[in-house]
Amino acid sequence: MSSLLQGVNLYLIGMMGAGKTTVGQLLAKHLGYGFLDTDSVITQSAGRSINQLFAEEGEAAFRQLESDVLAQVCAYTRLTIATGGGIILRTENWSYLHHGLVVWLDVPVELLYTRLAEDTTRPLLQDADPQGKLRSLLEQRTPLYSQADLKITVREEQTPEDIANRVIEAIPSVLKPQVSQ
Numbered sequence: 001m002s003s004l005l006q007g008v009n010l011y012l013i014g015m016m017g018a019g020k021t022t023v024g025q026l027l028a029k030h031l032g033y034g035f036l037d038t039d040s041v042i043t044q045s046a047g048r049s050i051n052q053l054f055a056e057e058g059e060a061a062f063r064q065l066e067s068d069v070l071a072q073v074c075a076y077t078r079l080t081i082a083t084g085g086g087i088i089l090r091t092e093n094w095s096y097l098h099h100g101l102v103v104w105l106d107v108p109v110e111l112l113y114t115r116l117a118e119d120t121t122r123p124l125l126q127d128a129d130p131q132g133k134l135r136s137l138l139e140q141r142t143p144l145y146s147q148a149d150l151k152i153t154v155r156e157e158q159t160p161e162d163i164a165n166r167v168i169e170a171i172p173s174v175l176k177p178q179v180s181q
């Protein structure tokens with residue numbers, strides 16, 4: 001599989017709680033790739049949590065940091081990159097994402113909500129109706145997530161390892177082997 005990918009980066013996109021970070025780490029291991037998480041790069045370099053960045057600088061400033069990180073990351077190869085759930089919002093980010101193979105982890109809202117119900121680290125879910133918020137964000141974002149090269153629909157019983165394996169199995173369907181002359 002690594003030889004088919006030829007070092008092309010894998011970008012995981014999808015909603016908060018979709019499993020981009022969890023599955024991305026497994027995929028990197030399977031592919032012999034490095035792993036990066038844009039949210040972690042941002043929080044480490046800013047020395048602040050995502051909640052703090054949203055509260056102190058605002059969402060727009062966070063989105064700018066996210067674009068800056070993505071622009072830097074795409075200069076490297078052999079990486080699996082877990083992105084933030086909103087990376088798909090800026091058109092300019094797509095010019096970077098399309099340098100690699102983009103995989104959408106599509107997870108039903110009910111499952112996202114179960115996973116994140118106790119989680120306080122996602123500022124956009126600090127809402128009176130977090131499940132409704134997830135539903136409306138997914139509705140707004142679905143046309144953007146749909147621009148991925150690959151869509152992996154996730155069911156409740158699938159473990160992160162199952163999902164990583166499904167991604168690996170699906171890669172050949174979007175990458176044609178190069179024919180040697």
Ligand SMILES: Nc1ncnc2c1ncn2[C@@H]1O[C@H](COP(=O)(O)OP(=O)(O)OP(=O)(O)O)[C@@H](O)[C@H]1O
Nearest residue numbers: 015016017018019020021022084085115158159160
């Ligand atoms: N297939 C799975 N089965 C069960 N739990 C999972 C699965 N994938 C992820 N989780 C759990 O769901 C939670 C959210 O996963 P994760 O942080 O990987 O999502 P994310 O897509 O990176 O979210 P964000 O966009 O907010 O960074 C974590 O607690 C993780 O352990």
Ligand SMILES: O=C(O)C1=C[C@@H](O)[C@@H](O)[C@H](O)C1
Nearest residue numbers: 016039050084085086122123
């Ligand atoms: O879906 C989103 O907009 C977000 C997802 C997270 O990964 C973080 O990037 C942040 O909480 C915003």
Ligand SMILES: [Mg+2]
Nearest residue numbers: 020021039082
């Ligand atoms: Mg993540």
